[in-house]
Amino acid sequence: MNIKIIYFPGTNREKDMADAFETVTGKRPDIVWHKETDLGNPDLIVLPGGFSHGDYLRCGAMAAHSPIMREVIKQAKDGTPLFAVCNGFQMLMETELLPGALLHNNHLKFNCKKVGLNVQSNDNRFMTGLEAGETLRDIPIAHGDGNYFIDPEGLKAIQDNNQIAFTYTENPNGSTADIAGITNKRGTILGMMPHPENATRDHQDTKLDGLKLFESIIR
Amino acid sequence: MTQTALDTNEQNHPAFTEPAVTEALGKEFGLNTEEYNLVSDILGRAPTFTELGIFSVMWSEHCSYKSSRIHLAKLPTKAPWVIQGPGENAGVIDIGDNQALIFKMESHNHPSYIEPYNGAATGVGGIMRDIFTMGARPIANLNALRFGDPKHPKTRRIVKGVVKGIGDYGNCMGVPTVAGETNFHPSYNGNPLVNAMCIGLADQDKIFYSTGAQPDMPVVYVGAKTGRDGIHGATMASTEFDDASEEKRPTVQVGDPFTEKLLLEACLELMQQDAIVSIQDMGAAGLTSSSVEIADKGGIGVTLDLDQVPQREEQMSPYELMLSESQERMLMILKPGSEEKAKAVFDKWDLDFAIIGSTNDTQRLKLNMYGKTWCDIPVPPLVDKAPKYDRPHVETPKRDAINADDYPLPEGGAFEALKKVMDCPDMVSKRWIWEQYDSLVRGETKYMSEQSDAAIVRVPCAGKNKALATSSDCTPRYCFADPYEGGKQIVAESYRNLCASGATPLAVTNNLNFGNPEKPEIMGQFVGALKGMGEACTALDYPVISGNVSLYNETNGQAILPTPVIGGVGIIEDITKAMPLAFQAEDETIMLIGADGTHLGQSLYLREVFGEEKGSAPHVDLETERQNGEYIRSLIDQGLITACHDISDGGLLCALADMAIASGIGAELDLAESAALLFGEDQARYVITTAQPSKIEGTILGKTKGTALTLPNKAIQVSELQSIHQNWLPDYMNKVK
Numbered sequence: 001m002n003i004k005i006i007y008f009p010g011t012n013r014e015k016d017m018a019d020a021f022e023t024v025t026g027k028r029p030d031i032v033w034h035k036e037t038d039l040g041n042p043d044l045i046v047l048p049g050g051f052s053h054g055d056y057l058r059c060g061a062m063a064a065h066s067p068i069m070r071e072v073i074k075q076a077k078d079g080t081p082l083f084a085v086c087n088g089f090q091m092l093m094e095t096e097l098l099p100g101a102l103l104h105n106n107h108l109k110f111n112c113k114k115v116g117l118n119v120q121s122n123d124n125r126f127m128t129g130l131e132a133g134e135t136l137r138d139i140p141i142a143h144g145d146g147n148y149f150i151d152p153e154g155l156k157a158i159q160d161n162n163q164i165a166f167t168y169t170e171n172p173n174g175s176t177a178d179i180a181g182i183t184n185k186r187g188t189i190l191g192m193m194p195h196p197e198n199a200t201r202d203h204q205d206t207k208l209d210g211l212k213l214f215e216s217i218i219r
Numbered sequence: 220m221t222q223t224a225l226d227t228n229e230q231n232h233p234a235f236t237e238p239a240v241t242e243a244l245g246k247e248f249g250l251n252t253e254e255y256n257l258v259s260d261i262l263g264r265a266p267t268f269t270e271l272g273i274f275s276v277m278w279s280e281h282c283s284y285k286s287s288r289i290h291l292a293k294l295p296t297k298a299p300w301v302i303q304g305p306g307e308n309a310g311v312i313d314i315g316d317n318q319a320l321i322f323k324m325e326s327h328n329h330p331s332y333i334e335p336y337n338g339a340a341t342g343v344g345g346i347m348r349d350i351f352t353m354g355a356r357p358i359a360n361l362n363a364l365r366f367g368d369p370k371h372p373k374t375r376r377i378v379k380g381v382v383k384g385i386g387d388y389g390n391c392m393g394v395p396t397v398a399g400e401t402n403f404h405p406s407y408n409g410n411p412l413v414n415a416m417c418i419g420l421a422d423q424d425k426i427f428y429s430t431g432a433q434p435d436m437p438v439v440y441v442g443a444k445t446g447r448d449g450i451h452g453a454t455m456a457s458t459e460f461d462d463a464s465e466e467k468r469p470t471v472q473v474g475d476p477f478t479e480k481l482l483l484e485a486c487l488e489l490m491q492q493d494a495i496v497s498i499q500d501m502g503a504a505g506l507t508s509s510s511v512e513i514a515d516k517g518g519i520g521v522t523l524d525l526d527q528v529p530q531r532e533e534q535m536s537p538y539e540l541m542l543s544e545s546q547e548r549m550l551m552i553l554k555p556g557s558e559e560k561a562k563a564v565f566d567k568w569d570l571d572f573a574i575i576g577s578t579n580d581t582q583r584l585k586l587n588m589y590g591k592t593w594c595d596i597p598v599p600p601l602v603d604k605a606p607k608y609d610r611p612h613v614e615t616p617k618r619d620a621i622n623a624d625d626y627p628l629p630e631g632g633a634f635e636a637l638k639k640v641m642d643c644p645d646m647v648s649k650r651w652i653w654e655q656y657d658s659l660v661r662g663e664t665k666y667m668s669e670q671s672d673a674a675i676v677r678v679p680c681a682g683k684n685k686a687l688a689t690s691s692d693c694t695p696r697y698c699f700a701d702p703y704e705g706g707k708q709i710v711a712e713s714y715r716n717l718c719a720s721g722a723t724p725l726a727v728t729n730n731l732n733f734g735n736p737e738k739p740e741i742m743g744q745f746v747g748a749l750k751g752m753g754e755a756c757t758a759l760d761y762p763v764i765s766g767n768v769s770l771y772n773e774t775n776g777q778a779i780l781p782t783p784v785i786g787g788v789g790i791i792e793d794i795t796k797a798m799p800l801a802f803q804a805e806d807e808t809i810m811l812i813g814a815d816g817t818h819l820g821q822s823l824y825l826r827e828v829f830g831e832e833k834g835s836a837p838h839v840d841l842e843t844e845r846q847n848g849e850y851i852r853s854l855i856d857q858g859l860i861t862a863c864h865d866i867s868d869g870g871l872l873c874a875l876a877d878m879a880i881a882s883g884i885g886a887e888l889d890l891a892e893s894a895a896l897l898f899g900e901d902q903a904r905y906v907i908t909t910a911q912p913s914k915i916e917g918t919i920l921g922k923t924k925g926t927a928l929t930l931p932n933k934a935i936q937v938s939e940l941q942s943i944h945q946n947w948l949p950d951y952m953n954k955v956k
Contacts, residue, residue: 009484009568010477012393016662035567049660051391054477110386112657142390142657195659203665203677203686203794 003029013049020197034066047088060090089191100150106174110144116169121162124187129216138206146193148175237268248275276504286736310764321355323765324416331413335380340474348500355419367408391476396656398674409774432517432552438576442548446531449544485568494557501548520581525588537593612742621834647947673720686794688722695780697836706751713787718848721855722789729766734778758841801881810917816899824898870898888921
């Protein structure tokens with residue numbers, strides 16, 4: 001599987017993401033610098049976590065305008081699967097590839113802990129290996145701006161289209177409808193705040209439930 | 220009256236003059252009469268303003284260690300696995316497989332009081348720079364924090380700012396913050412302590428030192444631009460505080476973790492190429508200390524063209540450029556001809572890159588700007604003739620031992636006392652703090668604070684599954700009562716914490732926080748603590764490989780408790796054997812390794828139940844520490860035990876409570892209700908759980924069982940202890956003033 005992980009200045013979970021994919025595929029994904037303009041023909045594009053450009057404007061706002069993003073947006077719109085976590089998820093809000101916005105956590109603090117995620121809908125390109133209603137245990141979160149906001153009409157639309165991929169078992173940040181991750185309408189783009197990549201390797205002191213998602217993604 | 224430059228080679232430069240130099244100005248800069256006269260002797264003339272600034276920061280307590288050097292020299296610093304001891308940016312140990320761990324702890328106390336957020340943030344930034352300057356990728360951060368009385372009006376704001384500062388910097392850098400400690404005590408009301416530690420990983424053949432520069436090489440400046448922030452920060456850190464100190468806010472630097480992240484990646488990228496001869500980060504005393512260090516260690520001269528320094532503000536003076544402590548900057552000596560190659564790397568990361576001078580064989584530091592020379596100092600005497608004091612010190616008087624029988628359990632019995640001790644700010648969960656730190660980034664963390672006595676971080680290595688173990692430790696109340704025993708105890712507890720996690724302790728860094736060394740009783744604490752620390756490090760083969768001294772932690776004449784913090788590092792060859800502290804299952808046997816508790820002097824029990832800070836500190840028998848530590852490690856290595864926790868603050872019953880709280884599993888304990896047995900803080904002891912008690916030499920205490928801790932006639936629900944443990948800090952932080 002040809003996987004490209006995009007690397008921005010300030011990205012800091014590209015290693016974690018590469019380790020997770022290497023764990024399930026046996027092959028290390030390519031890391032692509034944000035100033036590149038050519039992506040080739042990947043089977044999957046990944047936007048990892050971190051603090052791209054320091055997050056000094058809005059989180060993900062500067063990265064959304066990096067040279068490589070033109071190509072990422074184009075390929076994603078053409079249907080190449082795009083998986084975005086944390087800061088990557090924030091970039092998808094900024095590029096409007098996914099609906100909604102990510103605000104400061106309602107308690108106003110950065111928060112790192114392990115949470116439970118309910119599989120709300122598996123009706124997308126990434127989650128066919130998971131059961132709707134299943135709970136992924138001990139999935140890390142690590143963010144200051146993960147409070148997912150969407151207006152009532154928007155919420156109804158993503159509910160009706162089965163676009164809500166994950167909800168938190170206990171809401172850690174004030175997200176609307178406990179939403180932890182969503183997809184686009186076609187189910188080819190998945191964005192989420194939690195870090196399933198940090199629950200994939202034996203030493204990580206989790207239940208390894210992140211592996212289920214990664215195994216499903218590469219199916 | 221003003222003074223012009225050393226030689227006037229006036230071209231078309233702005234008219235610029237420096238203030239006149241007098242002995243009174245020297246005083247203002249922190250030089251006493253003797254030191255001021257020595258400057259003139261070295262130069263053979265009066266110093267210029269810039270030169271005076273350079274001498275004063277280089278000879279400040281913070282940079283010169285003038286009060287502590289002769290005592291630090293007595294610490295053990297060698298072992299077969301030590302690659303580099305004190306004297307470089309950080310110490311280096313061999314962990315096999317051509318890998319090295321590089322680590323150091325450093326204080327940012329004074330700035331964190333004046334401006335908690337930026338003070339703490341730049342402390343974290345500074346220590347990480349020390350690590351990656353040497354070619355190591357930072358893989359774990361720790362911090363040791365001491366705050367004032369929770370009731371003091373400033374404490375809450377300082378806690379909040381410091382924690383956010385540490386978190387924002389480390390999180391953005393992508394370095395997991397995995398361990399630390401937090402205490403509260405009124406002696407820190409005006410002087411909170413922020414000690415940050417960083418551990419980096421490098422290949423042994425790719426370590427970079429400040430030595431090795433030769434003549435005729437380019438001097439290169441990289442990173443952020445220089446502004447007017449932090450000027451004379453090192454001098455500020457070398458005086459006591461008074462009520463006006465908060466006006467010193469401009470001497471606190473402002474951190475930019477994003478720039479530092481770029482600097483980290485750019486430096487590590489360039490270090491993979493054959494371009495850098497020597498490299499120094501610009502920390503305390505900025506461009507001054509970094510250029511002097513490189514010149515001194517290389518036995519060479521450095522001439523800088525300060526006009527070339529990237530500047531954030533206009534019309535900066537040579538003095539300001541040399542003394543600025545603007546963050547996220549590095550000074551490098553490159554191999555001639557590799558300038559383009561190096562510039563390409565920094566261009567990629569959008570960082571400033573400027574050739575600001577060259578090396579020569581003069582052994583002088585010469586600074587040119589605006590067409591003139593502002594400084595021309597011989598480097599060797601600037602370094603070698605730095606003052607060194609054997610300050611008068613008096614031994615701390617020994618405290619009388621107390622009689623444990625005078626402090627019986629309260630009427631409500633052992634669990635009433637337990638609740639009181641567990642509810643004190645030093646014992647409660649620090650989750651409110653550590654959840655603000657990304658402890659998991661890089662994906663190598665197994666255990667962090669409160670899961671094991673030492674944090675466990677996997678060290679990636681082909682074909683191996685090894686991990687580092689680390690913890691930071693200090694028990695200031697013991698050090699205050701008895702600096703010598705307290706100094707020993709800190710090292711012993713650090714050793715114990717690593718052993719309890721299953722790791723072999725290898726080396727430590729220390730951060731020695733004390734009051735004003737010009738007071739003989741404070742100097743006595745320093746000398747006593749170092750003596751104890753040195754003896755313990757020697758006895759436990761646990762050398763000191765790096766460290767930092769922070770003196771003058773006093774406000775209005777009130778000194779902090781002596782707080783010499785130890786950051787210990789060890790290795791566990793098989794990460795799957797790393798020990799948690801939580802009970803793992805019901806019906807396992809709980810055992811004590813080590814002797815029964817007897818010592819209540821200076822215990823938390825005495826402080827929290829009787830309101831008394833009395834008695835002698837517990838004695839540390841280093842031979843027993845070593846034996847018991849080695850025994851614990853052998854049990855873990857053989858897979859005989861399932862959980863392990865050392866006995867420290869609060870004694871045996873608090874250790875058991877910690878293990879229950881962390882798991883939700885209770886315990887049936889067959890223990891007499893004796894205060895000394897349950898709460899004594901005797902050393903060299905551990906609690907373990909096992910399914911194979913017959914194979915272990917120790918005292919059986921009971922079994923893991925149910926959801927309550929029980930003694931023969933009473934019980935307390937673990938959930939009740941959990942809520943005491945979890946609620947105190949969030950409740951305190953959320954209180955509106």
